[in-house]
Amino acid sequence: MTPARWQHIQGLLNEALAIPAADRAQFVAVACRGNPDLQHEVDSLLAQASAASDFLSTTTMETAASIVRPHPSLVGR
Numbered sequence: 001m002t003p004a005r006w007q008h009i010q011g012l013l014n015e016a017l018a019i020p021a022a023d024r025a026q027f028v029a030v031a032c033r034g035n036p037d038l039q040h041e042v043d044s045l046l047a048q049a050s051a052a053s054d055f056l057s058t059t060t061m062e063t064a065a066s067i068v069r070p071h072p073s074l075v076g077r
Helices: 003-017 021-031 036-057 060-067
Strands: none
Touching: 003 021, 021 036, 021 060
């Protein structure tokens, strides 16, 4: 990837992150019209940013609770 292409992708990513999540897909589709590879790159980075944001917004206890389940023999005691 060339530095110019990365700057373009990074610029689109930053613009997309600055708008409400509900409007991002349409923004990216319009901004990348005619360039599916570019759209794929930006969409991929947006998905990663969203996953990281979701992970960082949960507390340690919420994360642990989503992983650890009580043993069936202990439920209802």
